[in-house]
Amino acid sequence: MKKGTQKLALLGLFTAIAMVLAYVEVLLPPLFSAVPGIKLGLPNIIIIFVLYRMGVKEAALVSLVRMVAVSLLFGNPMTFAYSLAGGALSLAAMALLRKLDFFSIIGVSVAGGVLHNVGQILLAMFVLRTAELGYYLIVLSITGTIAGIFIGLCGGLAVKRVKWG
Amino acid sequence: MEHEKGIDTPATPNKKRKLRNDLILIGGVLVIFVLIGLAIWLFRGEGDLVVVEVNGKTWGTYSLFVDRTVEIRTGEDEQELNLLIIKDGKAYVETATCPDGICAAHKPISRQGESIVCLPHKVVITVKRSDTNAPDIVV
Ligand SMILES: [Zn+2]
Numbered sequence: 001m002k003k004g005t006q007k008l009a010l011l012g013l014f015t016a017i018a019m020v021l022a023y024v025e026v027l028l029p030p031l032f033s034a035v036p037g038i039k040l041g042l043p044n045i046i047i048i049f050v051l052y053r054m055g056v057k058e059a060a061l062v063s064l065v066r067m068v069a070v071s072l073l074f075g076n077p078m079t080f081a082y083s084l085a086g087g088a089l090s091l092a093a094m095a096l097l098r099k100l101d102f103f104s105i106i107g108v109s110v111a112g113g114v115l116h117n118v119g120q121i122l123l124a125m126f127v128l129r130t131a132e133l134g135y136y137l138i139v140l141s142i143t144g145t146i147a148g149i150f151i152g153l154c155g156g157l158a159v160k161r162v163k164w165g
Numbered sequence: 166m167e168h169e170k171g172i173d174t175p176a177t178p179n180k181k182r183k184l185r186n187d188l189i190l191i192g193g194v195l196v197i198f199v200l201i202g203l204a205i206w207l208f209r210g211e212g213d214l215v216v217v218e219v220n221g222k223t224w225g226t227y228s229l230f231v232d233r234t235v236e237i238r239t240g241e242d243e244q245e246l247n248l249l250i251i252k253d254g255k256a257y258v259e260t261a262t263c264p265d266g267i268c269a270a271h272k273p274i275s276r277q278g279e280s281i282v283c284l285p286h287k288v289v290i291t292v293k294r295s296d297t298n299a300p301d302i303v304v
Binding site: 141 | 199
């Protein structure tokens with residue numbers, strides 16, 4: 001198989017896996033139902049894997065296609081906007097930290113997880129004006145950190161173990 | 166296993182240093198965002214609604230800018246009373262039949278998110294804003 005075709009097929013496969021993980025996450029019972037927005041960010045395992053094994057452009061492509069598709073299937077334009085704000089900030093931070101090479105994949109993943117939430121909240125601050133955002137920011141930064149550690153461990157394992165031709 | 170950039174094998178001495186950096190990053194991230202969150206919370210604006218909840222359920226909603234007196238009667242024979250007064254854009258409990266009297270001693274509330282709680286009567290009075298909802302963060 002030609003190199004370009006193989007890469008395209010792989011990216012399609014990873015996008016599909018990321019979407020399945022996003023769907024699995026919708027099906028899981030909410031971790032803490034009092035606060036909307038708390039989730040593990042399972043698709044981020046794929047994003048971080050593609051970032052480490054293929055590159056920033058590839059990770060951005062997988063992330064963007066996933067967000068568009070998931071929003072079309074389960075969401076609305078507003079969920080896409082929130083998703084994009086979180087995803088873009090998160091990936092930019094992870095790409096930068098990976099390049100700096102100061103942190104392991106766990107640190108990179110934590111920064112990505114927390115900034116995903118922060119991006120969404122910053123957008124919400126433009127859309128809505130409520131003191132509850134301060135409370136969300138505190139809760140989501142803590143849960144984002146814990147989720148980021150978990151995602152980083154999974155992503156690190158995948159980066160080390162998964163092989164292809 | 167050969168060492169690739171960005172991927173640590175257990176033998177890499179780099180790994181210890183990176184894990185220490187990870188911990189510093191995690192600690193720093195937590196401190197910064199908890200502080201920012203607290204700042205947003207502390208500098209929150211005025212509210213315009215007074216919401217009364219009894220036993221976790223919404224019991225009544227009133228404008229903060231229409232002066233009125235509300236008798237919040239709860240309990241078996243509606244024997245338990247909290248007298249809520251809304252006046253000049255502030256809400257407070259004038260008198261209450263609860264044993265501790267903490268709710269009646271509470272200062273008037275007007276900023277969004279502020280609340281007066283009467284534990285014995287399971288009454289929570291909170292100031293909210295009518296034009297905002299919890300953000301709908303889904304994907
Ligand atoms: Zn009381």
